[in-house]
Amino acid sequence: MRISRLLLSLVFVVAFSGCSTLNVSSRQFIPKDAGKLALLKKSAPDYQVDNIEFKHPDGAISRGVYIHKPDAQFTVLYFMGSGIRLDVAGGYFAKPFTELNANIISYDYHDFGRSDAPESAFGLAELEKETLALYDHARATTKGRLVVHGHSFGSFVAAGLAGKRPLDALVLEGTGTSARDYVENQVPWFAKPFVQINIDPELSSTDNRTALRAFQGPLLIMNGVNDVQTPLANSRELFDSLNIPHKRFEAIREAGHMNAMTKPEALSAYRDFIGVVQ
Structure with missing residues (x-):
């Protein structure tokens, strides 16, 4: 539970700082979901949120949302991080795109x-087959630029x-070179001497440098300077390895x-990147 983790963290802070007083307010016990989709009604009232779904040949159904308004300048097909769900974080990751005057399509x-x-x-x-089908559907039903x-x-x-x-156009946020590097970055530095990671062949062959070898469209890679899950150096290594005419790197x-x-x-x-995308 969120409150249990919070209290545990506070106990550790108190214990190691030598403090003797722990102040806990009732607000800490009241659940709050800061990322739910419904929050867009307040932060982006001009937008409409439609539930959408796509049925795959094997019977699987991808369900998602189309967040849109008539005068949006472009559309974003957004692939979330692992473990992220629309109903929990959709409002959080969609809000910046509403500030960019973009429509958003995303599926769980x-x-x-x-x-x-x-x-x-x-x-x-x-997963690749489903991704291709979702993109083809989005491209066929979207007018104008689809980023x-x-x-x-998701990168x-x-x-x-x-x-x-x-x-x-392609935007990769919080990305890196390979799945192996991505997995290894999830292990804290202090635990690495004690942890052996075995990655199956399917995952270990996943490498963004290989996947993007033939890509020649506009590319923006952005990474948080303080990102420890996908460190800045890894995303920069990917960027430097790509021979793409129009590419841009941003260290935030x-x-x-997140x-x-x-x-x-x-x-x-x-905005600058989209401004040069035809």
Whole structure:
């Protein structure tokens, strides 16, 4: 529970700081969901939120949202990080795009959140097929520019898509070079001497440098300077490895893994990037 983690953290702070008083208010016990979609009604009242779904040939149903208004300048197909759900974080990650005057399309991943699927084997190859189908559907039903944006794990999903389709533009946020690096970064530095990571062949072959080798469309990579899950050095290594005519890298100050897009400099970079996308 959130409150249990909070109190545990406070106890550790008190214990190690030598303090003897722990102040706890009733507000800490009242649940608050800061990322739910309903919050967009207040922060972006001009936008309409429609529930959408796409049925795949195997019977799986991808469910998501289309957040839109008539005078939006472009549309973003957004691939979330692993473990992120629309109903929990949709309002949080969508808000910066409403400030950019963009429409947003996003789906929960296979058999997760709102999405359903029959009992069957499902891996990265099947995820790629679903991703391609969702993009093709979005492209066929969207007028104007369609920007593919992937965050964290979603950046690997988006990069794989970019290797298969001629995208209008690609944005990778909180990204890195390979799935192996991504997994290893999840282990705190102090625990690494005691942890052995075995990655299956399917995952270990996932590499953004390989996926983007043939991509020649506009690319924006942005990363929080304080990101420890996908460190800045890893995203910069990916950027430097790519021979793409129009590419841009943004290191977002005072940002970690989850909040880079909330910073003014990220929004400014995004506007500039979209301004040169035809």
